[in-house]
Amino acid sequence: MGVKNICCIGAGYVGGPTMAIIAQKCPQINITVVDINESRIAAWNDKDLSNLPIFEPGLSDVVKEVRGRNLFFSTDVDEAIDKSELIFISVNTPTKTYGKGKGMAADLKYIELCARQIARVSKSDKIVVEKSTLPVRTASAIKSILDNTGNGVQFQILSNPEFLAEGTAVQDLVSPDRVLIGGDNTSKEGKNAINTLVDIYAHWVPKEQILTTNVWSSELSKLTANAFLAQRVSSINAMSEICEKTGADVNEVAKAIGMDSRIGPKFLKASIGFGGSCFQKDILNLVYIAKSYGLYEAANYWEQVIIMNDHQKQRFSDNIVKTLYNTVSGKKITFLGWAFKKDTNDTRESAAINVADNLLSEQANISVYDPKVIPERIYADLDYLNTRYPEENKELLSVVKDPYEACQDSHCVAILTEWDEFKEYDWKRIYNGMKKPAFIFDGRGILNKNELESIGFVYYKIGSGE
Ligand code: UDX
Ligand code: UDX
Numbered sequence: 001m002g003v004k005n006i007c008c009i010g011a012g013y014v015g016g017p018t019m020a021i022i023a024q025k026c027p028q029i030n031i032t033v034v035d036i037n038e039s040r041i042a043a044w045n046d047k048d049l050s051n052l053p054i055f056e057p058g059l060s061d062v063v064k065e066v067r068g069r070n071l072f073f074s075t076d077v078d079e080a081i082d083k084s085e086l087i088f089i090s091v092n093t094p095t096k097t098y099g100k101g102k103g104m105a106a107d108l109k110y111i112e113l114c115a116r117q118i119a120r121v122s123k124s125d126k127i128v129v130e131k132s133t134l135p136v137r138t139a140s141a142i143k144s145i146l147d148n149t150g151n152g153v154q155f156q157i158l159s160n161p162e163f164l165a166e167g168t169a170v171q172d173l174v175s176p177d178r179v180l181i182g183g184d185n186t187s188k189e190g191k192n193a194i195n196t197l198v199d200i201y202a203h204w205v206p207k208e209q210i211l212t213t214n215v216w217s218s219e220l221s222k223l224t225a226n227a228f229l230a231q232r233v234s235s236i237n238a239m240s241e242i243c244e245k246t247g248a249d250v251n252e253v254a255k256a257i258g259m260d261s262r263i264g265p266k267f268l269k270a271s272i273g274f275g276g277s278c279f280q281k282d283i284l285n286l287v288y289i290a291k292s293y294g295l296y297e298a299a300n301y302w303e304q305v306i307i308m309n310d311h312q313k314q315r316f317s318d319n320i321v322k323t324l325y326n327t328v329s330g331k332k333i334t335f336l337g338w339a340f341k342k343d344t345n346d347t348r349e350s351a352a353i354n355v356a357d358n359l360l361s362e363q364a365n366i367s368v369y370d371p372k373v374i375p376e377r378i379y380a381d382l383d384y385l386n387t388r389y390p391e392e393n394k395e396l397l398s399v400v401k402d403p404y405e406a407c408q409d410s411h412c413v414a415i416l417t418e419w420d421e422f423k424e425y426d427w428k429r430i431y432n433g434m435k436k437p438a439f440i441f442d443g444r445g446i447l448n449k450n451e452l453e454s455i456g457f458v459y460y461k462i463g464s465g466e
Contacts, residue, residue, distance in 0.1 A: 015090030167343030182218020240463030250463025275340030337417025
């Protein structure tokens with residue numbers, strides 16, 4: 001018998017889009033997405049679809065089609081758990097900021113709270129699916145809580161990690177490279193649970209692309225995928241520094257090696273460093289797990305990916321200061337972009353935050369323009385670092401709605417996010433409004449060097465020598 005009701009706890013970047021696509025592809029299943037954050041749920045229910053809490057290309061069309069039909073957003077967590085046969089846990093698992101494992105381990109507080117709530121409320125058997133990225137073996141903790149605090153009903157735990165990337169979430173969900181489902185494949189109940197979830201995805205994903213494994217392989221595969229992707233970015237960024245010293249161009253190097261089919265072209269764009277909610281968190285988590293098993297070489301190996309990433313951000317801001325005659329105090333510097341990559345309003349771990357923080361410590365005045373990120377978010381990101389008082393951040397950094405105004409009277413423009421619109425700007429007009437010499441630091445390598453130099457700019461591209 002197929003599932004009729006699904007509940008998803010956590011209406012975030014993962015839970016929201018994932019449930020919208022399942023609802024679209026499985027019209028016979030009712031899905032309720034719940035969250036303790038009332039304003040987030042209100043935003044998901046907003047009549048005006050431009051107010052959805054998450055910006056993702058194509059998402060509002062899907063929500064328009066399914067919301068109120070078989071997709072619902074609510075704050076009544078108990079009711080949604082009670083009536084569902086299958087429950088996704090998609091709450092956040094930030095890096096711990098306190099106690100043992102501070103700064104490295106995943107904070108599983110919210111996961112545990114969810115498990116306890118599910119155990120308390122459930123009056124019938126349930127399948128509980130880990131959607132959040134979790135350290136390997138978390139499922140055994142969830143199982144123990146469910147079995148020991150529940151009402152005697154049966155729980156099956158599955159791991160079904162999400163591989164969607166922000167900015168392409170809808171596309172990634174509609175045609176995933178693969179869907180991974182881990183479960184207890186040694187028991188009949190476990191196998192049934194796995195098949196129940198397979199059947200849901202089989203509504204639109206070819207069966208050969210749905211992989212089933214044991215729970216631990218599934219949990220560890222997600223951390224592994226993110227670690228490998230982040231490692232590629234740190235590898236090419238390490239080469240970018242060597243390119244700058246040798247006159248090589250990192251884009252040319254990336255193209256040349258990417259055409260080797262063994263290496264492949266993806267994740268070879270040199271940048272100011274990777275950001276996003278997953279890469280850093282998941283690698284730190286992997287390092288912590290390795291250390292906790294006493295595997296120090298493996299831990300150090302992966303930690304180096306993070307060290308390289310931090311270095312890349314520092315190097316970018318150092319280079320700006322050095323080029324601007326070793327002082328940026330009182331100078332206006334323009335940031336184009338704040339999001340951790342284009343086509344998202346998410347700023348978690350964005351390299352822009354650290355680059356800004358370094359420059360503010362040098363007493364620069366920063367003017368930021370980002371097409372999708374709201375000013376409150378930008379100030380919150382900086383305040384969270386605790387480097388200086390919020391009032392000082394407000395005084396030194398301003399957020400501007402118009403890119404030309406952001407660049408007016410500026411000494412230098414820094415490209416922090418690869419938004420497509422930056423390529424279309426009237427750069428001659430920007431140049432005319434700037435202090436001379438007018439510098440551009442292209443941290444994403446997206447602008448046309450020859451064109452900018454012919455206007456008069458001094459152009460610096462990450463990973464390029466002369
Ligand atoms: C989350 C995890 O952080 C990540 O590890 C995983 O891979 C995918 O899910 P994301 O969806 O981006 O990522 O997180 P976020 O946008 O912060 O959404 C989580 C939501 O859960 C928030 O809206 C929060 O209010 C909600 N939540 C959190 C609950 O409803 N209950 C809780 O107890 C805790
Ligand atoms: C990532 C994974 O791709 C996804 O599978 C997983 O589920 C969650 O984490 P996401 O964080 O949304 O997704 O973004 P991604 O596109 O992977 O980019 C991460 C960071 O790496 C961004 O800051 C991006 O700008 C940077 N990056 C990516 C580069 O600097 N160079 C590249 O070539 C690719």
